[in-house]
Amino acid sequence: MGSTCSGCMSTEQPTSNIQNLPQSSTSAFIDEEKDEKENTDEPLKNPRKKKTRNSLVKKKNLDHITEAKNSKVLSKQKLEKELELIKNAINHLLLLRNLDNSCKQKVIDLMKCFMLEPKELVFEQGKPGECFYIVSNGRLELLTDGNRTSTLKQGDYFGEQALIDDHPRANTVRTIEKSYLWVIDRNSYKTAVENQSELDFKETLDFMTSVPILKSLTYEQLQSLFSAITIQNYDKNQVIFNEGEPGDTLHIVKEGEVNVIINNNVLRTMGKGSFYGDQALINKCPRTATIVANNLVTVLVVKRESLVEILGTGIEDAIFKNIIRTSLEKTSLLKDVSNVQEILDLMKIIYYTPGDIIIKKGTRKGLKLYIVIKGRLKCGMALIETYEIIGESEMKRNSKERHLETIQAESHSVVAEISKKKLEKFMDIKIKKINIIHEVLSILQKIDIFRYLTLDRLKLLIKALTEQTYTEGENIIVQGETGDKLFIIKEGTVNIKRNADIVRTLTSGNYFGERALIFNETRSATAIAISQVTCWILEKSKFKKIVDDRMNNALTKRVELQDDSITLNDLIPIKVIGKGTHGIIYLCAHKEKKSLYALKSVTRQKVSAYELYENLNTERNILMKIDHLMIVKLVRTYKDNLRIYFLMEFIRGIDLFDLQSKLSLIPEDDCQFFVACIVLILEFLHKNDIIYRDLKPENLLVDEEGYIKTIDFGSAKIVKGKTYTSLGTPHYMAPEIMTGVGYTNSIDWWSLGIIIYEMLEGIVPFGQNEEDPISIYEKVMEHNLGFSNISDAGTRSLVQQLLNIKPGIRNSGSTEKLKMHEYFEGVKWEGIICRQVKPRFIPKIVDISQEITRAFKAKKILREFINKEEAQDVLFRQNTKPNTNYNWDANF
Numbered sequence: 001m002g003s004t005c006s007g008c009m010s011t012e013q014p015t016s017n018i019q020n021l022p023q024s025s026t027s028a029f030i031d032e033e034k035d036e037k038e039n040t041d042e043p044l045k046n047p048r049k050k051k052t053r054n055s056l057v058k059k060k061n062l063d064h065i066t067e068a069k070n071s072k073v074l075s076k077q078k079l080e081k082e083l084e085l086i087k088n089a090i091n092h093l094l095l096l097r098n099l100d101n102s103c104k105q106k107v108i109d110l111m112k113c114f115m116l117e118p119k120e121l122v123f124e125q126g127k128p129g130e131c132f133y134i135v136s137n138g139r140l141e142l143l144t145d146g147n148r149t150s151t152l153k154q155g156d157y158f159g160e161q162a163l164i165d166d167h168p169r170a171n172t173v174r175t176i177e178k179s180y181l182w183v184i185d186r187n188s189y190k191t192a193v194e195n196q197s198e199l200d201f202k203e204t205l206d207f208m209t210s211v212p213i214l215k216s217l218t219y220e221q222l223q224s225l226f227s228a229i230t231i232q233n234y235d236k237n238q239v240i241f242n243e244g245e246p247g248d249t250l251h252i253v254k255e256g257e258v259n260v261i262i263n264n265n266v267l268r269t270m271g272k273g274s275f276y277g278d279q280a281l282i283n284k285c286p287r288t289a290t291i292v293a294n295n296l297v298t299v300l301v302v303k304r305e306s307l308v309e310i311l312g313t314g315i316e317d318a319i320f321k322n323i324i325r326t327s328l329e330k331t332s333l334l335k336d337v338s339n340v341q342e343i344l345d346l347m348k349i350i351y352y353t354p355g356d357i358i359i360k361k362g363t364r365k366g367l368k369l370y371i372v373i374k375g376r377l378k379c380g381m382a383l384i385e386t387y388e389i390i391g392e393s394e395m396k397r398n399s400k401e402r403h404l405e406t407i408q409a410e411s412h413s414v415v416a417e418i419s420k421k422k423l424e425k426f427m428d429i430k431i432k433k434i435n436i437i438h439e440v441l442s443i444l445q446k447i448d449i450f451r452y453l454t455l456d457r458l459k460l461l462i463k464a465l466t467e468q469t470y471t472e473g474e475n476i477i478v479q480g481e482t483g484d485k486l487f488i489i490k491e492g493t494v495n496i497k498r499n500a501d502i503v504r505t506l507t508s509g510n511y512f513g514e515r516a517l518i519f520n521e522t523r524s525a526t527a528i529a530i531s532q533v534t535c536w537i538l539e540k541s542k543f544k545k546i547v548d549d550r551m552n553n554a555l556t557k558r559v560e561l562q563d564d565s566i567t568l569n570d571l572i573p574i575k576v577i578g579k580g581t582h583g584i585i586y587l588c589a590h591k592e593k594k595s596l597y598a599l600k601s602v603t604r605q606k607v608s609a610y611e612l613y614e615n616l617n618t619e620r621n622i623l624m625k626i627d628h629l630m631i632v633k634l635v636r637t638y639k640d641n642l643r644i645y646f647l648m649e650f651i652r653g654i655d656l657f658d659l660q661s662k663l664s665l666i667p668e669d670d671c672q673f674f675v676a677c678i679v680l681i682l683e684f685l686h687k688n689d690i691i692y693r694d695l696k697p698e699n700l701l702v703d704e705e706g707y708i709k710t711i712d713f714g715s716a717k718i719v720k721g722k723t724y725t726s727l728g729t730p731h732y733m734a735p736e737i738m739t740g741v742g743y744t745n746s747i748d749w750w751s752l753g754i755i756i757y758e759m760l761e762g763i764v765p766f767g768q769n770e771e772d773p774i775s776i777y778e779k780v781m782e783h784n785l786g787f788s789n790i791s792d793a794g795t796r797s798l799v800q801q802l803l804n805i806k807p808g809i810r811n812s813g814s815t816e817k818l819k820m821h822e823y824f825e826g827v828k829w830e831g832i833i834c835r836q837v838k839p840r841f842i843p844k845i846v847d848i849s850q851e852i853t854r855a856f857k858a859k860k861i862l863r864e865f866i867n868k869e870e871a872q873d874v875l876f877r878q879n880t881k882p883n884t885n886y887n888w889d890a891n892f
Helices: 080-092 100-109 187-211 219-226 278-283 304-311 317-327 340-346 392-396 420-427 431-444 455-463 540-546 549-560 604-609 612-624 656-661 669-689 735-739 746-761 773-782 793-802 829-833 848-859 864-871
Strands: 009-011 072-074 114-118 122-123 131-137 142-143 148-151 170-174 179-185 230-234 239-241 248-255 259-262 264-269 290-291 297-303 348-352 355-359 368-374 377-379 380-382 407-409 412-418 466-470 475-477 485-491 493-498 501-506 526-529 533-539 572-580 584-590 596-603 634-638 643-649 651-655 700-703 708-710
Touching: 072 380, 080 100, 080 131, 080 179, 080 297, 131 278, 131 501, 131 634, 179 187, 187 219, 187 248, 219 304, 248 278, 278 317, 297 304, 304 317, 317 340, 317 368, 317 412, 340 420, 340 431, 380 407, 412 420, 431 455, 431 485, 455 533, 455 540, 475 485, 533 540, 572 596, 572 848, 584 848, 584 864, 596 864, 604 651, 612 634, 612 643, 651 656, 656 700, 656 746, 669 708, 669 746, 669 829, 735 746, 735 773
Parallel strands: 009 651
Antiparallel strands: 072 114, 114 179, 122 170, 131 179, 142 148, 142 170, 230 297, 239 290, 248 297, 259 264, 259 290, 348 412, 355 407, 368 412, 377 380, 377 407, 466 533, 475 526, 485 533, 493 501, 493 526, 572 584, 584 596, 596 643, 634 643, 651 700, 700 708
């Protein structure tokens, strides 16, 4: 569904005279008949690019091979000469030469020899591509529109696009004389590369986590480092490095054995999984031994500069802080602290030698928190290992106990410590109240209107709570009165009565009255204490001091979208607001509430023709899973005998593509704000294991308040680890997608780099004038990243980092670290999340109330309106395969 119409929005257009993006800039509502079909070639006023840039969603499997159908498949052995010919072709082809040697070998092993007689067709122009070919012997001709344009001879190769997708062949290829071809189809290629890449990935991660200094890295950091690892091969007796040489690399033996030599004596032999040079990563110290290959050896090499790019210059300090962070996440005391980085900075790291005393006998427990980050401590007969914490439980309960034994270092050790006094000052709360904070926090996070607030904002709300006790039989709130408070039951039992009936009974940990904080409504029920009840109370006046009007409005709209009781019969159609190859988007209004929605409908005929079963289910599952103020909200889905429907939030604004087309260049301040919004969106998605996979200006909407909203989740996927599907929009696709070796969420950061460049330079950085994905990939791999308009060093640095060929470098190992990049200096991250930052560019929305009034007066019937629109629609594709997805729509 990546190429489905861009969705639940109106694409507003700003006036042409917007150079400084004033807040009053005008925009025109989308034309009723505007058609955004995927295959339109109508040019825009700005000739630099077409309106529609297709998302490529490619099927993995071929049903059967139809190319070279008259060939004979020979069981021909690959002799040395043939292997040399195939390897030469692979190493010249940009798409394949960047594969690891293990993947290349798998591809070579799977290549089959086809023999064709003279004048036989290999493939035909315009037909979907299926195979890649290398000429082993013979001659062939390449024809374009029936005319010979070139000939192919031994060693030539052709058809490589088919390894990525089923893009139509640009030429016809036919044999001139009897010819022999080495051939691999897309299925075999993808399977081979995927399986080998996955095997290499898992094995390498296992190797990496066996190294003590890498063991503390997060999974995200390990993934980042994986992409920066290089593989080196050594022959028997070859010196890998000499004693005394400067060292800045860690080596892990993948295959073979090495000898460790000191003073010409073999100290030991190390085999698969062994490592050496780890201290060089931290200290950049001279080699303390000579390492020589004992036989054929393959080594994984981790460079110090790669660790620096991911962790920062203080590698040991970063590793230590990783251990501290992991340890803190296991505590109940600090696991929910949002600004963990500041806690890490407050902790004192102390180095101890064997026998040094860390805590003296008789010292009061709980005055300090200790974390062992290296080595081992001894307490009497007991041992305290790395990652263990001393003093947490005692600190929480304000213990008066004292240590009965001295705790000292058994080996060279490193311990982090922080005092209770310093923690309380930082957290602005007494440690003994921390359990109450966690209890109330867990309740607030369940309330719809609070789920979009940051942890810091929620803690401010907790501080604003007051406590009140009610006697048995006392009314806490009364039906019909105007509400202005939220109540959370601390102790006791409350009956909720509507009229004379008890509708539910609430006990400790439950809440009521939350709508009063954002809506001016009368109470819909009475709450009566049926025992003595103590409540925490949040008043509306205090809530509004913490959550301003802008955020309050966003919360109000979001809560209204929680109503999933709406039926299709409740909706009045107003007009079509978008069309795509797969679906049509309608602007609809609720018959009674008059609230606006976007309704996307996809016919079952198209679901079958384009095989959208999995795509639609994935899109639904992801949108049902996530809820974020800067992501389009799915209200619910429907189905009937003719269609599948998505009822969505209606967003009014302008997408970044149209904004760029109108302005050519986006002012730097506005660009920074847009980019910060996108970073927060990606951070949220990636934390939920979602890769967006089609990040581009068309899918990023600037809403009526000037904030970015992400739409169209048809290409998104829930992934832990790597995935392999080739999809995206070519100019925004990361290079690793093309090769098929697998990718992680780092592809989204690459796409962001392209978007920043395009906003500030006016063109995409690679392959601006190219249409063919392979040609674009070649430009990407050439990586001639030049700047014409971007002069700011911080901006250039960020773009260069995001567009790094090595995926792991793009976000510095974590989004948290990326947000610390100099480009984002001055960005108020929490202010953006809570909508307290006022954007400079605000699209002016055209009043459509008359159109809505006309629709209500006409009493349009939704299904009749949809039938009329679909009658004009054209189905460009038919699927002749039998449908085996009988229950695919069970969740709709």
